[in-house]
Amino acid sequence: MDEKEESFVIKEKTYKISSTKNIEYNILFSIYNNDKISLTVCSTKLIPSKKFILSCTLDELRKNCFF
Numbered sequence: 001m002d003e004k005e006e007s008f009v010i011k012e013k014t015y016k017i018s019s020t021k022n023i024e025y026n027i028l029f030s031i032y033n034n035d036k037i038s039l040t041v042c043s044t045k046l047i048p049s050k051k052f053i054l055s056c057t058l059d060e061l062r063k064n065c066f067f
Helices: 058-063
Strands: 009-018 024-032 036-043 051-057
Antiparallel strands (some): 009 024
């Protein structure tokens, strides 16, 4: 696939969860047309906000030790 091709979201889902320490997080899971997967986790009430972003292909995700 050409690097210049535009990627767009095929499917997206948002979740809200609370940790055991009662910290709320928004989780956004997105699947793109170019076989990329994106996982974004943001704290909602912490200042400064904490943000984690993982963007990779499905094969790269399978190789990740956390999954």
